[in-house]
Amino acid sequence: MEGSDGWQFRQLLLLIDEKLGSEDVAALKFLCTDLITFRKLESVQSAMDIFQLLIDKDYLNEEDTFLLAELLYRIKYHSLLSTLGYTKEKVQERLHEKGKVSPYRQMLYELSENITNEMLQEIVFLLRNHLPKRRRTASALELLILLEKQGLLTENNVQTLEEVFTSVSPDLLATVNCYRMAKVSLPQQENTLPIKESSPSNNADIRVFNSPQETSIRFVSPSIHDNMAPNLTQVFSKMNLQLSGGFSGAENEPKVSSYKMDGPQRGICLVINNVKFDGDLPERKGSYKDAWELDRVFTWLGLEVRTYTDQTSDQIKELMQTWQRSEDHKGRDCFVCCILSHGESGAVYGKDGKLVSIRTIMAHFTAKQCPQLTEKPKLFFVQACQGKDIQRPVYVEADARVPDFSSIQQSISPSESIPEEADFLLGMATIDGYVSFRHVQEGTWYIQALCSKLQLLVPRGEDILSILTEVNEDVSRRVDRYGTRKQMPQPAYTLRRKLIFPIPRGPPPSRQY
Template identity: 65%
Template sequence: MENDVSLKFHQQLLLISENLVTEDVVAIKFLCMDFLHLSKLEAVKSAADIFKLLMAQEYLSAEDTFLLAELLYRIKCHSLLEKLGYTKEKVQECLHEKGRVSPYRQMLYELSENITDDMLKKIAFLLQNRLPKCWIITSALDLLSLLEKQGLLTEDNVQVLEYVFKIVSPDLLETIDNYKKAKDNKAANFTQGFPELNLELRGEFSNVGKGSKTLSSYKMDGPHRGFCLIINNVNFISSQRKGSCKDAEQLEKVFTWLGLDVRTYTDLTSEGITELMQTWQHMPDHKDRNCFICCILSHGASGAIYGTDYKLVSIRVLMTHFTAKQCPQLAGKPKLFFIQACQGDSTQRAVYVDTDGPTPDPSSMQERVSLSESIPEEADFLLGMATVDGCVSFRHTEEGTWYIQALCSKLQLLVPRGEDILSILTQVNEDVARRVDPSGRKKQMPQPAYTLRRKFIFPIPTAPPPSVQHLGF
C-alpha cells in the first residue's frame, strides 16, 4: 500500500514536471533560493530535479505537498494545482500559516514580472561596473540572482534596486517601498520562512496608490495613443446578432475620436479570435503606444465568449496574451477590455429586445467563472462586462446594446470633463441600471473589474465628439 502511494505521488510529480516550460522552471528555482543551496540549484535542468532536491530536504513528500502547491500558485500555474488536490482558493487560505516563500523573494519575483527586455538592457548598462564582465544576463531573474551572488542585493539592503528603478522605471519603486514598509511594521513577527506575512504583504502589493498618497495617472502623452480592436460577431451558424453593427460603428467612431487606431474584425470563430489575440500579442508597434483596448461583441457564457462556430473562448485566456510576460511591449501600460455578451442563461425575449445569450444546448455550457477569476492577476488590466455573472445582457435589434450605447455616450460626455475611466464606468452602470425592456420587467447591471494601479484618463480631444443618439428604452 505504501509503495502504491509513493508510485502515485511520483507519477503526479512527473506529470506536473512535464507541464512546466523552461520559464516556469527558472521561476521555481528562483523562489526556492531561500531554502535550497545555490550550488545544487545551479545544477538543476528540469522541474523534476527541483522536486528531488525538495524531497531530499524534506520540504516535499506524499504527505505534505503544500510547498509545491505554493510554488505553482506563485508562478500562476493554477491549472496544475488540482493534480495535488489543491485549488487556487485553498492555497490562498493556507498561505498565512504554511507559506514558505519569503516576502523578500516575493517582492523580487514580482519585480521580475514587470521588467521588460528594454528595461533589462538599461539596468545592465547602469550596473556594468558592478557586474562581472563576462556574465551574460538573459532575464530579469538572472540579473536579480547575480546581484544577490555579488552581495549587492539582500533582504535588508535593496538600495541597488532603488537606484536603478528611480532611473529606469519609477513606477516599480512602489513595490520596493511596500516591501520595506511591511518589513519595518512587522519586524517583530519575522521568522526564518516569513510565514506570517505572505498574505499580508501580497495584499499590500495590490494597494499601490492607496492611503494618504494621491493616485497618479497613467502616461497618455506619447506620439500614439494605442490600438483598439473591435471583434464584432454578427452571423452565427443558426442566428444573427441584429443591432451589433450599430455598436461596432459607434465604438469605432468614439475610440477614433479618442485618438486610437481602430481595427474592426467581423464574424470570427473561436480559433479565429484566439489567433487574432496571438497576432496582436506580438505586434511590435505597441512599444510606441500608451495603451491597448479590445472590445468584443458576441454571445457569451460565464467567463467566456462564443466564436461564430458556437465554441467558447475563455475571457481570461484572451486577456493573458497581453500580460507583461507575454507582451513586454505593453508592460506597465493599461490594457482595457470591454465585453458585450451574456454571462448566463437566456431569458424570455420581448418585442424589439434580443439577448446576447447562447442558443446551443445548455448541457454544453461550462461552469461559471467569477469575475475576479476572469482577469489576469498582474497589474494594469481593466475588464468592463456588460452584465454581472450568470445574467443576460440586452440588445436592441436595430439600435444596439444597452451597455455599448451607454459606454459610447458617457465617454463622449465625460472625457471632455477630465473624468477617469472608473468614474465613467460608474456612470455607465447607473445609465444601464435605469433602463428597462418593453415589458417593464427585465433589467441589466454592468460590472467592471480591474487591477489598474493608476487613474486612466483619456486626453481631451480637440475635435468635438461624434454624435451618438442617446437611446431610451
C-alpha cells in the same frame, strides 16, 4: 521496496514535471533559493531535480505536498493544482499558515515578471561596473540571482534595486519601496514561537492613493513571519475586489461555465495588417513583427490564420462581409480578428486614409448577421491609437495621425463599440482618447504582450479575461526610454462564459527552435 503510495507520489511528480517548461523550471529554482543552496540549485536541469532536492530536505513528501502547491500557485500554473488536490482558493487560504516562500523572494519574483527586455538592458547598463565582465544576463531572474551572489542584494538591503528603478521604472520602484517599508517598520523577532493567525485586514495597513494618473493600493505594514509568509499580491487583489463590491468567499461563488472549445477545428483568425498608407499617414514600421507573432501564436492555439496586408476601408468592409457569409465557421469553436492600423476614437484607418468604425466591423458577426457563430466567442484585438498624437521619442512611434484632427467625432468607448448581443470580446491596445506605442523593430507593446501572455498562460489553464488582465499589467508597466510615455490597454466584453483555450500539444512558438 517503495510502497504503492510512494510509487504514486513519484508518478504524480513526473506528471507535473512533464507539464513544466524551461521558464517554469527557472522560476521554481528562483523561488526555492531560500530553501536550497545556490550550489545545489545550479546543477538543476528539470523540475524533477528540484522536487528531489525538496524531498531530501523534507519540504516535500507524499503526506504533505503544500509547498509544491504553493510554488505552482506563485508561478500562476493554477491548472496543475488539481493534480495535488488543491484549488487556487484553497492554496490562498493556507498560505498564512504554511507558506514558505518569503516576502523578499515574492517581491523579487514579482519584479522579474514585470521587467521587460528593454528594462533589463538598461539595468545591466547601469550596473555594468558591478557585474562580472563577459557575463551574459539573459533574464531578469538571472540578473537578480547574480546581484545576490555579488552581495549587492539581500533581504535587508534592497538599495541597489531602489537606485536602478529610480531611473528605469517608477512603478517597480514603488514595489521595492513597499517591501522595504514593511521590513523596516517591524521589530526584530528573536524567537520562532507560533503566532496567532489573523486576517490581512488585521495585520496590514492598506491605503488608497489617488493621483491624476492612477489610483493605487499600497501595502504599508504587513505582519511578516519566516514560516508564515503572506502573499504580497493577495492583499491587493482582495482589496480591489472589496472596493468594487465583487468580493465574496470563494466557497460562495457560483461556478462559471466555459465555452465549448473541443471541436474538430478551433476557428478562423483574421489578421489585418495595415503598414503603408496613402496620403499623409506614416508607415507603421515594426507592424510586420506583430503580424508574424500573431500568426505563430494563434496557429499554435489551433486556429487557421489568414493575414491581409494594407487593406483600404472598402476592402476591410468587404472582408468582413465575406467572412460573415462564410460556411467555414461551421464546426469551429470561435472566431478571432486582429486589426493593426492607425486609428481614432472608435475607428481604424484603411490604407486609403478613410475610417472604418470598430462597431461596424464587429456587427458583421452578430447571431443575426452570422448564424454560424451563434453562441460562440468572437474575439477582436485592435492595435490602433484612439486619440491624438503626442510628442514622439526616438525609436518609439505612436499609431496616430500626425496632423491635428479637425473632424474628430464624439468619443466612443470600447463598450459602445461592442454589439449589444452576447459572446463578444474587444481588446483595445489603449483607452479612448490616447495613443498606443510601437517600436519600429520589435512591434507594438500591446500585441507583443498579448502574444507573450497567451504563450505563458494558456498552458496553465487561464481563461482569456485573466490573460488580458496580465496583458494590462505588462503594458501598464512599460515605459519609453525617456520614462515619460505610458500606455493602458482596455478590454470590454459581453462574454457569458469563461473562454479557455485547450492546451496545445506542442511547445509555445517562443520555445520552438
